[in-house]
Amino acid sequence: MGSDERTFDLAVIGAGPGGYVASIRAAQLGMRVALVERDRLGGICLNWGCIPTKALLQSAHILSLMRRAEEFGIHADNLRADFGVAVTRSREKAERLSKGIEYLMRKNKVAVFPGEARFTSATALEITGRDEKSNGSIRAERILLATGSRPRLLPGLPIDGKVVLTSTEAMLLGRVPASMIIIGGGAIGVEFADIYQAYGTAVTIVELLPTILPYEDEEITALLHRSLTKKGIRILTGTKVEQVIVGAGEAKVRVSSNGDSQELLGETVLVAVGRVPNSEVGGLKELGVATKNGYVAVNERMESSVAGIYAIGDLAGAPLLAHKASHEGIVVVEKMAKPDDVTPVDPRRIPSCTYCYPQVASIGLTEAKAKAEGHAIRVGRFPFSASGMAITLGETEGMVKVIADATHGEILGVHIMGAHATELIAEAGLAMALEATPEEIAGSIHAHPTLSEAMGEAALATLGRTIHV
Ligand code: FAD
Numbered sequence: 001m002g003s004d005e006r007t008f009d010l011a012v013i014g015a016g017p018g019g020y021v022a023s024i025r026a027a028q029l030g031m032r033v034a035l036v037e038r039d040r041l042g043g044i045c046l047n048w049g050c051i052p053t054k055a056l057l058q059s060a061h062i063l064s065l066m067r068r069a070e071e072f073g074i075h076a077d078n079l080r081a082d083f084g085v086a087v088t089r090s091r092e093k094a095e096r097l098s099k100g101i102e103y104l105m106r107k108n109k110v111a112v113f114p115g116e117a118r119f120t121s122a123t124a125l126e127i128t129g130r131d132e133k134s135n136g137s138i139r140a141e142r143i144l145l146a147t148g149s150r151p152r153l154l155p156g157l158p159i160d161g162k163v164v165l166t167s168t169e170a171m172l173l174g175r176v177p178a179s180m181i182i183i184g185g186g187a188i189g190v191e192f193a194d195i196y197q198a199y200g201t202a203v204t205i206v207e208l209l210p211t212i213l214p215y216e217d218e219e220i221t222a223l224l225h226r227s228l229t230k231k232g233i234r235i236l237t238g239t240k241v242e243q244v245i246v247g248a249g250e251a252k253v254r255v256s257s258n259g260d261s262q263e264l265l266g267e268t269v270l271v272a273v274g275r276v277p278n279s280e281v282g283g284l285k286e287l288g289v290a291t292k293n294g295y296v297a298v299n300e301r302m303e304s305s306v307a308g309i310y311a312i313g314d315l316a317g318a319p320l321l322a323h324k325a326s327h328e329g330i331v332v333v334e335k336m337a338k339p340d341d342v343t344p345v346d347p348r349r350i351p352s353c354t355y356c357y358p359q360v361a362s363i364g365l366t367e368a369k370a371k372a373e374g375h376a377i378r379v380g381r382f383p384f385s386a387s388g389m390a391i392t393l394g395e396t397e398g399m400v401k402v403i404a405d406a407t408h409g410e411i412l413g414v415h416i417m418g419a420h421a422t423e424l425i426a427e428a429g430l431a432m433a434l435e436a437t438p439e440e441i442a443g444s445i446h447a448h449p450t451l452s453e454a455m456g457e458a459a460l461a462t463l464g465r466t467i468h469v
Helices: 019-028 043-048 050-067 083-107 187-198 218-231 322-337 367-372 388-393 421-433 438-443 453-461
Strands: 007-013 033-037 111-121 124-129 136-145 149-151 179-183 202-206 234-236 240-247 250-257 260-266 268-271 275-277 309-311 352-354 359-364 377-383 399-405 411-418
Touching: 007 019, 007 111, 019 033, 019 083, 019 322, 033 136, 043 050, 043 083, 050 083, 050 187, 111 136, 136 322, 179 187, 179 250, 179 260, 187 202, 187 218, 187 352, 202 260, 218 234, 218 359, 218 367, 218 399, 218 411, 250 268, 352 421, 359 421, 367 377, 367 399, 367 411, 377 453, 388 453, 399 438, 399 453, 411 421, 411 453, 421 438, 421 453, 438 453
Parallel strands: 007 033, 007 136, 033 111, 136 309, 179 202, 179 268, 202 234
Antiparallel strands: 111 124, 124 136, 149 275, 240 250, 250 260, 352 359, 359 411, 377 399, 399 411
């Protein structure tokens, strides 16, 4: 490669949903872009996160539906589930999408450098390539860090891939363990609980905070807690893991709650206690890039403390979500092109989804937060048990909850538990982006029968005008 082929307008480190999306948008804006990735295109999301887990959840959901087949007039005798095939299928879906990113990079003329990047200056990277061609240095006027995050581990509890797992090992396990203790009741813990429970594993979730999915609306998490417990998942909230003793083929987990302690026995232990940012990129510290709790500190333009170095996605802080990373990826390069634009990404417009069954999805403020911020609020609820479509689907658990400002009608938050909640939340996102009022949501005609009618009804409920309850 000549020196010209190694000089770029923008170099992006990390090809997750933040980095690869930023690369495409930058190329569309006419920049010469280099993308450095030490592992696989698509990052955690496509390879070890969103996509493979959703593929496994789909297998688990079909299995759960098949167990209810009689209810729908279908005799599914001799039902047998092959978890190995579900894992293979999930890997194929991840592989297919990662290959799709290769195509997109070629299409947009993004130069991909497979290898590990380290800074040699604020405008130069040294690449330890996975191939001869990638080895060596590249220069770029601007450098965008999109190096993501990795699982947070518990001190003194090494991952062995057999008994003690992180999400990565849990999505590759070729067998269905008899029991699994999941430490952490966030989205990742809850999704794996749902997958393994469907395949017959006795699952216990241990969560330190008072609720599972602690950042969701309390009313919704209480509903989910009840629903998952009914399925057979044991949930211990407000419970601390004191000690884990790993033996041959099992682990003893001592937990305590309100001064009482007990010992849990698990064939596997899944550590799902959050993620830590990959901020240890070589040379970054020496350049003086400021971090906050390990995350690269950025301003509303996603600029770090060092001119010309930017950060997005998991590396730039919560919420650690793929669509937040991608959105920031677009915003950061558009702001490079438009230096006067300082509109920040509004964290209240970032939806949050958990893909267990029933699903949970939300956007904006919880009821507790809206009150804590001093809003006078109106809350509208519509249960799926009153939805024609939910009844035909046999998916009547949950509800849509809309929180609106009592004075101006601004939608402050929408919280959903139920079938396809993760699709339904998009309407709430659009409504909030367009500053729609409950009247306007309800005034938009929802097709019948659809689950989306519940959104219109919950909006009407904030006005005391719901029709079907
Ligand atoms: P990442 O996707 O982490 O990508 C960073 C990339 O940078 C990696 O490929 C890494 O190899 C590379 N890299 C790091 N350092 C270097 C270096 N020095 N040189 C070269 N390359 C480097 N989010 C959702 O929104 N929805 C979901 O359903 C969802 N499910 C999830 C399920 C699981 C099990 C997990 C673990 C996460 C899930 N997430 C989900 C979170 C989502 O995966 C992340 O928020 C998202 O991947 C972050 O994107 P990113 O671009 O910031 O970084």
